[in-house]
Amino acid sequence: MNYNAELDKEYLSRKTIEVNFSINNNYIKIDNNHTTYCDITRIQNLICKNEILKLYKAVYQLAKQKNVKIGRKNGYKKFIVENWNSYLQLINYYNRLFDEIIKDFKEVEKRKLHSGTIDDQVLNAAQHKSNKYKEVFYNNSIYSQMICTNLDFI
16 A cells, blocks of 8 residues: 555544454444445345246246246346356455455554544545445446346345
8 A cells, every 4th residue: 555654644643442343254343433445245146046946937837737928028037048147256355345344444443543533544545446346336336236126026
């Protein structure tokens, strides 16, 4: 990390503040009474492609047996098939990023937070990565679309 050593030295000389650090392999929460610095959970592969496609097929077969017509305009199956590899790649990318964020926040914990956290360059870098990580939950991400598509279908 590239940072201003003089500013960092001045920041570290300030009074420390009381902060709760909860960092493990799947969850990071850093907060105190008035501020949450980070609160993220590792994403997981919540669906199995073959299982969801079997369920999709079973629903359509059941509908056919019951003489119920189901429209296919939502394109669930097509979306799953066409985006499955991207979905798996995103999970890998964001989990590698989560691993980096763990290291960054462990460094923050080791240094402790000091009064005037806006000047903490290590914290700012960790929060920047944390914000990048949260993009996986945006509605336009393949991960969110895949999870929502399958929850809608089920």
